[in-house]
Amino acid sequence: MLTFIFYFFIAVVVIQLSYYLGIFGKFAFGKPQSITPKNIPVSVIVCAKNEEENVKKYIPLLAEQNYPDFEIVLIDDASSDETLEAFEEFEKQYANVRLVKVENNEAFWGNKKYALTLGIKASKKEYLLFTDADCYPASKDWITAMTSQFTMNRTIVLGYGGYDKIERSLLNKVIRFETVLTAMQYLSWAKVGAPYMGVGRNLAYKKEEFFNVNGFIEHIQIRSGDDDLFVNQAANKNNTVIAYTPDSFTYSKPKETYREWFAQKRRHVATANYYKVFDKIQLGLFYTSQLFFFILVILLLAFQFQWIAVLALLATRYTIAWIVIGFSASKLKEKDLRAWFPVVEIMLIFTQINIFITNIFSKPVHWK
Template identity: 35%
Template sequence: MGYVLYLYSHFFLIRDGEAGPIDPQPVSVVICAKNEADNLRQNLPSILAQRYTNAAGKKAFEVIVVNDGSTDDTEKVLNELSQQYDNLSPVTIPADAVRDKPGKKYALGKGIEHASHEMLLLTDADCKPVSDHWIRTMTAPLHEGKKVVAGVGRYYEAPGLLNTFIRWETLHSLFQSASYAAAGKPYMAVGRNMACTKAAFHEAQHSKVWDKLPSGDDDLMMRAVAHSNNTAVVIDTDVQTLSLAKGTLPDYVKQKQRHLSTGKYYKLSVKLALGAYALSHALSWLLCLVLLLAGNWQLALGVMIARCITYYTIWHAVSQKIGEKMSFSAFLVGDAGWLVYNFAFAPYILFKNKQRWK
């Protein structure tokens, strides 16, 4: 409880994002797509139509979509949209192309290689910005001299316990990473909503950890580049992205195996702090059970009620701040489910790498 109250209080010190200058520098939005025809058809127009113009009123951004060897209608969709939007620049990678980087890293590198501008905004094909000034506010810290900007990528609400847990776990991960960044120890971002300079990307690309995984470009960039003075976090409700959460447990497990593979490459101080938090979380539930079985139910329930009131009050405040509507029962599902989550995914957090991007 002391850990949570001290460290996570930093989350509430994060200020609202700025609108950016009147005559902003141009931005390259980069999206990697592999068999994403349906998602591109649904989400890409909202990115191409963003309100991000220079003083003359002209669009000050380009959108580069890297078609990474797709076998569906991705190329057809991009060609159709190119006829409607002159700021769309598709880049096609043949399926049999010889690659010098693993997985998504190669596609992302090709996209940024074709980027015309120093400021980059990264997202995924299955993501949709919640407003038309997403680009302006997400890149505002870059105009102020920051090198990396971490944004919020939420999931649409849907019926079922799996969706509830996914949204809670996403909220919880944001809470941790944003609090650490505000405390001067940035370690994580989400590729669904992240801005950086081209120089920062190249610095990360040439780091020792970059080629360790086929994905994980977001966290590995933070590992290689981010520090207390060059990183910003933007959590405003109108500059987030939304995407569909995985609908089945096997699909979710595959996704998390890939995401959690980057954890072992965090800085040692961050790994120790996160590990201590996860351990204390597990022990609070397990020791409560031990006390209940030993007959000390008054002590067990008293401690757990105090703990849950503290945690859930903070989580409620966080959810309100980022616009994620969650009930008390959702916090209970997430809280208890995270115990199972950490044990189930421990091999990927500690040892294994997930070797596939798609």
């Protein structure tokens, strides 16, 4: 029995190394990205619901972008605070701001995709660049950096949306590390020609891509997924590219309590259930092999079965994973997280198990 477990452990290690070297390494060890400004017409789209403080802080940063031809489409999704009033002031202050007011619709009550659809249809530019109301660009050249990756054929651009750093906060390190791991995955898969998701905090595509798949209609009943489900449906190896120069990043304030972050991750995991079959399999295989890796290491070492070989495989897997994650974190300007890999990985595994079990018994809450 222990012999079978040992060989199963070897297979698990091979699967893990295949992911880290064969897939994630494509992003981690890839060449630095260059920027060639395209100056194409862009509509920056921001959908907000009860985000008064954030929009007052961050919309001026969007308006100050160093770009020749862009508009900002501000969508107020039936806010009950002063978000709409703030948007109306921005419309008066900036000539390139377009305001879309969304009234509650009985058929699409509280559905962000409905609000975004109205905003996309109201936009006047050919290319769309999305971010959230609580996000801000890393530089005044954010639009330039993101749109520089568009070509005649590459009409979907996946960007990185990071979180602010909070000193002496373990939760902040966990959140930011998980964000880096997720970005490493979706950027790597896009790089090898199998894009499966993007994040609404930093995503761009040509407007025709939206209409080619009839917008969000196929998953309109699912409250979340205006970003990842859309990319999962519309993106392919021929039309998708990634952006990872530092100027192309966006940042936002992370959750400050584990409970809030846990609820956020529950929504993300629940949405992944609607991905294409291949994407669900590749994600499931990675996370399952990750879990089995730790279980089998503990089991084999507890019985001291082939312990030298087990330790050698343990060291090999950790060394390669650490190197790949380290290079990826450096590309995403998150170098300080590299040293936390062994600790945070175990914490994330337990969190994923908790999310899986919790989602079985209750549905996560979506949009505000």
